Amino acid sequence: MKIFSKEQIYEGDKLTTERQGIHSTDLMERAGEQIFNWMHLRMQGAQVPIHVFCGIGNNGGDGLVLARHLILAGYSVKTYVVNYSHKRSKDFLINYDRIKNVTKDWPILMESEEDFPMIAQDDIIVDAVFGVGLNRPVANWVQALFRHFKTSNAFTLSIDIPSGLYLDKTPEHESGIVNASYTLSFTCPKLVFFLPETAQFTKQWEVLDIGLDAEFMQTTQTDAVIIGKYEVLPIYKPRDPFSHKGHFGHCLVVGGSYGKIGAVILASRAALSSGCGLVTSYIPKCGYTALQASFPEAMVITDNDENHITDIHFEIAPSVIAVGVGMGTDYKTISALENFLKHNNTPLVIDADGINILAKNQSFLKLLPKQTVLTPHPKELERLIGKWSDDFDKLEKAKAFSKKHDVILVIKGAHSITVYGNMLYINSTGNPGLATAGSGDVLTGIITGLISQGYDALSATVFGVYLHGKSADIAVEDYGYQSLIASHVIEYFGAAYLDLFKQPEPVEDNTENKKES
Incomplete structure (x- = not known):
């Protein structure tokens, strides 16, 4: 299995939208729906409080898509926007408007520690704050939010990558990283899942197929591959029956x-x-x-x-x-x-x-x-x-x-x-x-x-x-x-x-x- 770099992931998304004639929001919809299907298969409608924490980039957009599907399926959902910047991605804004059309319980804007919700041990946290594009240190109050996740002892599901991890370097502070119980990673696992200093931040991981362009997946050469049975x-080399x-x-x-x-x-x-x-x-x-x-x-x-x-x-x-x-x-x-x-x-x-x-x-x-x-x-x-x-x-x-x-x-x-x-x-x-x-x-x-x-x-x-x-x-x-x-x-x-x-x-x-x- 190939491990794509950050640049290759972005290129794969771009090629997929071009070759399949879809918009980036359609690809985001696929991603969010795949996460919903994974959760729904396991929860079967169980009324456990689910807290979906969304950043303001594309990872947050994935979280908003998931929250919308969970709401429509009748789950008990609270959605939060972790407002760490004034800059928002286009696809995040589109899905922010979409979720407001399906519920009167609009996403709660979070800007400091005073906005942190109570989270019980039996609740579920969905971490959709930062994705693979993180390239700067996490703000102190957001680090405090991640510590809040950890001290709750609630099951924490990270989308694509535990928030706070970079794809290509070790983070400055461990407190600025989500400790995920499970990570659902799009297209391929990430190299950080296998390195001693960073593997600790997700106990388990699984890859979700979001339908990236098949030619891109097959022909793109990567610098890292995972070796399993099929590799x-x-x-x-089988033995010839007449060998000695x-x-x-x-x-x-x-x-x-x-x-x-x-x-x-x-x-x-x-x-x-x-x-x-x-x-x-x-x-x-x-x-x-x-x-x-x-x-x-x-x-x-x-x-x-x-x-x-x-x-x-x-x-x-x-x-x-x-x-x-x-x-x-x-x-x-x-x-x-x-x-x-x-x-x-x-x-x-x-x-x-x-x-x-x-x-x-x-x-x-x-x-x-x-x-x-x-x-x-x-x-x-x-x-x-x-x-x-x-x-x-x-x-x-x-x-x-x-x-x-x-x-x-x-x-x-x-x-x-x-x-x-x-x-x-x-x-x-x-x-x-x-x-x-x-x-x-x-x-x-x-x-x-x-x-x-x-x-x-x-x-x-x-x-x-x-x-x-x-x-x-x-x-x-x-x-x-x-x-x-x-x-x-x-x-x-x-x-x-x-x-x-x-x-x-x-x-x-x-x-x-x-x-x-």
């Missing part, structure tokens, strides 16, 4: 140090479980018995050193090499990695201490093959690209780093984001159970295993991040968030693959029963 299905293990590549996992051999075991198991044909683990001598005993499917090469990687040398010809898990940053290991990078042309996936070594020795970056995959956790990312001021600055720094070094970056988080060049691939799977030791090693392994099978590095990364999260989503149903461990995620890779082809459960149609009752 990864075209990536999936040699067709699916040979992964080499280089890492481990005394006390951290488990990281290599997890990455190696994940690589093989993802579907690669062969896995060899390259570890210090201290880990030989543990790895052979716990993971018999792997082949093992040991370094001459007992406790650290000191010389990365092997006779095999792997399809892809993962480096860094549990490896440590001993000075001999740093030297070994530098020497290895100088002579290596095999595709790489680098994680953990491999990234920490690169961060401290940035001259090594020029030795990386094109489209090397780096999978840092937040602190490792900071060491690599430098500190950032906010989430948007982080993304810009990550893009610049990716372009400069021609690498693929995975920014791990609740919504892990794969960055390559200017593109952001935002993952839709995963859960808090992944906040556990070793889950990053598993991700390294699955990406490595996919590259081994012939997926290009970017496809392998996007697909691997998706499968990793989906495995955890399925596993958590059996283990819960707290008891999920990294090994469980590997065990559910098969279920994640099978889920790609699982058909949605049919929705039972009870229309006739409802009519009879």
Whole structure:
């Protein structure tokens, strides 16, 4: 699913009105009516007080359309105009006149805290104050209104985006943002729904289709996309019935140090479980018995050193090499990695201490093959690209780093984001159970295993991040968030693959029963 920028959203609205021969007020009518349909389906006429707070721009116009439909359907509605400026949009004014034609209870003009209404916990708030066009700080009294929403504990439904959020930067003050229980977003979700600093302002979101021009939707290229099942299905490579293990590549996992051999075991198991044909683990001598005993499917090469990687040398010809898990940053290991990078042309996936070594020795970056995959956790990312001021600055720094070094970056988080060049691939799977030791090693392994099978590095990364999260989503149903461990995620890779082809459960149609009752 594409995530359109603010400029693209405006262009889509403009093209839709031109190509469909409609006015902008007709498009606003569609939007407001879609929100009404969503609410009406769930409320079924329930007489719960609904407070619709409208700004004086187009988002407020959407709110006025909704309020009008709610009134005509017999709901208990109070409509308010948050009068934060003397400037009004044309479509807002048109719908302001329309609502006055259907009710004697005209919208209440609000200009200060003295105008705030009483809101009970069981009421419903509709936030239609600011939309995607917000480009200035929110007035103090309007911030107080948003705090009034929050302290009421009432269900708060935001239209398109929680008021006070910008599309392209982090707000100055959290108090100037609506805390939405639910957001109904037009056409596409917004990037701010997926970033740590701004995702907190809506608990849930849903996209409403308001019928934007189909050609615009299909042909417009965006810099951000959400990755779900239907985005990864075209990536999936089915197996030929006459294939054998040699067709699916040979992964080499280089890492481990005394006390951290488990990281290599997890990455190696994940690589093989993802579907690669062969896995060899390259570890210090201290880990030989543990790895052979716990993971018999792997082949093992040991370094001459007992406790650290000191010389990365092997006779095999792997399809892809993962480096860094549990490896440590001993000075001999740093030297070994530098020497290895100088002579290596095999595709790489680098994680953990491999990234920490690169961060401290940035001259090594020029030795990386094109489209090397780096999978840092937040602190490792900071060491690599430098500190950032906010989430948007982080993304810009990550893009610049990716372009400069021609690498693929995975920014791990609740919504892990794969960055390559200017593109952001935002993952839709995963859960808090992944906040556990070793889950990053598993991700390294699955990406490595996919590259081994012939997926290009970017496809392998996007697909691997998706499968990793989906495995955890399925596993958590059996283990819960707290008891999920990294090994469980590997065990559910098969279920994640099978889920790609699982058909949605049919929705039972009870229309006739409802009519009879």
